Amino acid sequence: MTVQQSSNRKYHSILPIALASVLILGTTRLVFDNSKNSKDSIFQWQYWLQGSGLRRYIINASVNDDDNDDNSYEDIEDCNVFEGKWVWDNVSRPLYKEESCPFLVKQVTCQRNGRTDNMYQFWRWQPNECNLPRFNAAKLLRILRNKRLMYVGDSIQRGTFDSMVCMLQSVIPDGKKSLHKVPSKKVFYAEEYNATVEFYWAPFMVESNSDHSTNHSVIRRMVKLDRIADHSKNWEGVDFLVFESYVWWMYKPIINATNGDPNDMREYNVTTAYKMALQTWAKWLESSINSKTQKVFFMSLSPTHIRSSEWNPGSDGNCFNEQQPIHGPYRGTGTNLEIMKMVQETLQNLKVEVTYLNITQLSDYRKDAHTTIYTERKGKLLTKEQKADPKNFADCIHWCLPGVPDTWNEILYAHLLQEYYN
Ligand SMILES: *[C@@H]1O[C@H](CO)[C@@H](O)[C@H](O)[C@H]1NC(C)=O
Ligand SMILES: *[C@@H]1O[C@H](CO)[C@@H](O)[C@H](O)[C@H]1NC(C)=O
Numbered sequence: 001m002t003v004q005q006s007s008n009r010k011y012h013s014i015l016p017i018a019l020a021s022v023l024i025l026g027t028t029r030l031v032f033d034n035s036k037n038s039k040d041s042i043f044q045w046q047y048w049l050q051g052s053g054l055r056r057y058i059i060n061a062s063v064n065d066d067d068n069d070d071n072s073y074e075d076i077e078d079c080n081v082f083e084g085k086w087v088w089d090n091v092s093r094p095l096y097k098e099e100s101c102p103f104l105v106k107q108v109t110c111q112r113n114g115r116t117d118n119m120y121q122f123w124r125w126q127p128n129e130c131n132l133p134r135f136n137a138a139k140l141l142r143i144l145r146n147k148r149l150m151y152v153g154d155s156i157q158r159g160t161f162d163s164m165v166c167m168l169q170s171v172i173p174d175g176k177k178s179l180h181k182v183p184s185k186k187v188f189y190a191e192e193y194n195a196t197v198e199f200y201w202a203p204f205m206v207e208s209n210s211d212h213s214t215n216h217s218v219i220r221r222m223v224k225l226d227r228i229a230d231h232s233k234n235w236e237g238v239d240f241l242v243f244e245s246y247v248w249w250m251y252k253p254i255i256n257a258t259n260g261d262p263n264d265m266r267e268y269n270v271t272t273a274y275k276m277a278l279q280t281w282a283k284w285l286e287s288s289i290n291s292k293t294q295k296v297f298f299m300s301l302s303p304t305h306i307r308s309s310e311w312n313p314g315s316d317g318n319c320f321n322e323q324q325p326i327h328g329p330y331r332g333t334g335t336n337l338e339i340m341k342m343v344q345e346t347l348q349n350l351k352v353e354v355t356y357l358n359i360t361q362l363s364d365y366r367k368d369a370h371t372t373i374y375t376e377r378k379g380k381l382l383t384k385e386q387k388a389d390p391k392n393f394a395d396c397i398h399w400c401l402p403g404v405p406d407t408w409n410e411i412l413y414a415h416l417l418q419e420y421y422n
């Protein structure tokens, strides 16, 4: 697992100009040679020495910004982007408008579904030690040229996929982009780039009786802890894979599962079962992933805000009507620390490199950003009566879009950028 380490570094001193320009010449050439797209070769690069190795810092591009590229960003390699704070930014946020993204599904269009406050759209995540690169859709599309990016997981992950589609689609002209559904998948395609962004439904990652892409609300959940092939055959060869799985495990502290004999269903402790599932997944990674050409990410658990007494002692509600993020230290019980620890330990011991996107804490501050009553249930928007009963009907698990998942994608973008220029 790759985890960004904290460091006190903010900016490195820059090498003496003469040495720096030699390095710039050398590396500009290198970048040019490796680049499929000559536009990318306009970067200036600066190098400096840090510790034992050569480190890179990318500064503003030179001229020729014909797609308004802002090519400056700080190398995030040594920065823990997951530690920071939410800052009010009604200038650069949101990254897209709900009404300008034709691909958004009803589940997440909170404004259209009647939410009247919209402050939740205007917060930007500011890491303590660095800045996230400004999201640039055209640049990401170039990174995704002839490639596939796939999100695997549950409906939270589907929201992250929807967010990414909205973040990308605005720069693609009509007729050159499409979204279609095939069983278990949603596929967004950017024709001019031959770039594919996909969502694959696998709420437990391993096989289960909840794998049907639409009809999965089975009452008796049953997970097949040692079986993954039905899913993983759809993941083979994908360039960028982003996995996520959490809420479906959390229904009860025990879960029915099989391991081996398909007729031998037993109740398992959820932590134990999830760990076994991750091991099955790890075996697939180890036998199938080519770390040279493929990159694997794992999204940490998305927290829930089901009990307002956790941030507002004495209250008896949930996330409904919350309009402000939590500022300051906070950790809700929607984050199961035992599961989180188990996942981190399991990922740490993998033979395949998996980048852990540790978005739990930053999302935990966002009690204001869930879909609450402005969403649908079983494919239908909440009725008037249901809306009048937020205590029973507010959804404090899923997130409005634009919203928090956009930040997760900005962080993913930062990593893809880092990878691309390495
Ligand atoms: C990069 O560009 C920004 C905005 O165009 C500017 O404010 C900043 O000073 C530039 N940084 C460098 C290192 O040239
Ligand atoms: C942005 O937020 C500031 C501070 O709350 C406010 O004064 C300003 O009117 C807002 N601007 C817009 C365009 O909403």
Ligand SMILES: *[C@@H]1O[C@H](CO)[C@@H](O)[C@H](O)[C@H]1NC(C)=O
Binding pocket: 146, 147, 148, 194, 195, 196
């Ligand atoms: C288009 O992208 C796919 C991967 O998504 C790749 O297999 C295929 O070769 C690409 N087509 C061309 C013409 O490059």
Ligand SMILES: *[C@@H]1O[C@H](CO)[C@@H](O)[C@H](O)[C@H]1NC(C)=O
Binding pocket: 215, 218
């Ligand atoms: C959904 O699946 C259940 C069994 O898993 C089945 O009984 C039911 O008919 C299915 N519903 C639809 C609409 O396909």
Ligand SMILES: *[C@@H]1O[C@H](CO)[C@@H](O)[C@H](O)[C@H]1NC(C)=O
Binding pocket: 253, 254, 269, 270, 271, 272, 338
């Ligand atoms: C599940 O197993 C973990 C680790 O062995 C243990 O800490 C936890 O208490 C167990 N949970 C239940 C509900 O038995």
Ligand SMILES: *[C@@H]1O[C@H](CO)[C@@H](O)[C@H](O)[C@H]1NC(C)=O
Binding pocket: 220, 221, 252, 254, 255, 256, 267
């Ligand atoms: C497991 O399945 C059995 C038989 O269907 C059921 O009685 C039991 O409640 C289930 N346990 C859980 C945790 O769902």
Ligand SMILES: *[C@@H]1O[C@H](CO)[C@@H](O)[C@H](O)[C@H]1NC(C)=O
Binding pocket: 003, 082, 344, 356, 358, 361
């Ligand atoms: C993820 O973030 C949490 C909270 O900020 C932290 O406690 C944990 O150590 C982090 N995990 C890793 C693997 O860095």
